[in-house]
Amino acid sequence: MPRNKKPRRTPRWMGRLTFVALLLGAVFTLSYGTGAHIAVRYLNPPFGAWWNSNEFAILECAVAALGMLIGIRIGARLVNDAALKSRSMVAAVIVSALVLPIVGRIGAQIARFKFTSGASANGMLIDRFGYDTGMFLDKLLAAGVYSIKIAMFALPVGMILFGLAIAIFMTSEPARDTAAATSK
Amino acid sequence: MLTLRFLVLFIHIVAVIVALGGSLFSTFALAPVLAAELDAPARLRVFRRIVRRLGVIVLTSLAVLAVTGILNVLFLGGVSILLAIKLILVIVVIGLALYQYGTIGVQIWRAPGPGPEVAELQARFRRVGLTVGSLVLLIVYLSIGLTRGSGAIVASIR
Numbered sequence A: 001m002p003r004n005k006k007p008r009r010t011p012r013w014m015g016r017l018t019f020v021a022l023l024l025g026a027v028f029t030l031s032y033g034t035g036a037h038i039a040v041r042y043l044n045p046p047f048g049a050w051w052n053s054n055e056f057a058i059l060e061c062a063v064a065a066l067g068m069l070i071g072i073r074i075g076a077r078l079v080n081d082a083a084l085k086s087r088s089m090v091a092a093v094i095v096s097a098l099v100l101p102i103v104g105r106i107g108a109q110i111a112r113f114k115f116t117s118g119a120s121a122n123g124m125l126i127d128r129f130g131y132d133t134g135m136f137l138d139k140l141l142a143a144g145v146y147s148i149k150i151a152m153f154a155l156p157v158g159m160i161l162f163g164l165a166i167a168i169f170m171t172s173e174p175a176r177d178t179a180a181a182t183s184k
Numbered sequence B: 001m002l003t004l005r006f007l008v009l010f011i012h013i014v015a016v017i018v019a020l021g022g023s024l025f026s027t028f029a030l031a032p033v034l035a036a037e038l039d040a041p042a043r044l045r046v047f048r049r050i051v052r053r054l055g056v057i058v059l060t061s062l063a064v065l066a067v068t069g070i071l072n073v074l075f076l077g078g079v080s081i082l083l084a085i086k087l088i089l090v091i092v093v094i095g096l097a098l099y100q101y102g103t104i105g106v107q108i109w110r111a112p113g114p115g116p117e118v119a120e121l122q123a124r125f126r127r128v129g130l131t132v133g134s135l136v137l138l139i140v141y142l143s144i145g146l147t148r149g150s151g152a153i154v155a156s157i158r
């Protein structure tokens, strides 16, 4: 007997894109936080140099893409109509890809701002784990928080790009008319 | 007086007025008049047109708010807990607006004709609209604290 499969809530391509953004974001955040370019340089000096000079830009773009994709996915969950949803998702992803460098750059600039009411974890980590481990963990934590902040600012951008696509497609579709009923 | 920062803040505030004003007008002025003056099929027809136009207006002004809001943060040069709370509320508002127009609105304009289901959808559309309006008012209140009071990122506009 054929199994009754539920329709997928998110298309497979969207799942893959999110996975790639998540993977790149995690790898480059860890690499930046731990200074892993030194290990890459040791194995392959030219590639290590390239890695070192580009890891920050890749990190910014990957986490901004992740934030926007999550925003688009959240937006898509709130829309019921399958055809409208999938058209809007495609349009929003294309526009997101075009604005990705700008969103990544601005997100990174905002993420560098100090939290006016923020406390530093540096002292606590050094107290608990000793100087070397504490400093290492502090840098890793800072890289993680930095990435999360960029993604947090990119999320509403993705969501609203999806919203704009919905608005555009909504107007392009003719409304079913009740004129016949009223003119009788 | 005429700096880029002022211009961006001006557009930000105009977008709030457009988003909130349109929703308030349709809920408290237009909808009651439609209900009193038109029969069910004509009311539905007009309501459908309004849902679509208002959807475009509200979603576009939310997009303008997001873009100018991010530029505002760049000009201010700081982030606070208040701004983080505002950002979370903005995400909730965008989500609710998407549900209001992308799900309930679409169902209303695809409905074959007037009936109890459509009336229920219209009522739900208004309820969600009122929730969005109230949250936007709350965001406006929080926003005043971004540059004033103890939660201020900077004391005032330079």
Ligand code: HEM
Residues within 6 Å of the ligand: A156, B009, B012, B013, B016, B065, B066, B067, B068, B069, B070, B072, B073, B075, B076, B087, B090, B093, B136, B139, B140, B143, B144, B145, B146, B147, B157
């Ligand atoms: C529903 C969405 C939004 C509403 C209703 C809203 C409302 C407002 C209002 C009324 C002001 C003026 C406050 C004042 O002059 O004291 C303001 C300022 C501000 N908004 Fe928004 N906003 C929204 C979205 C955003 C977003 C998404 C961001 C950032 C990501 C943002 C960041 C700011 C900042 C930083 C200021 C202070 C600007 C300055 O004084 O230079 N807003 N907002």
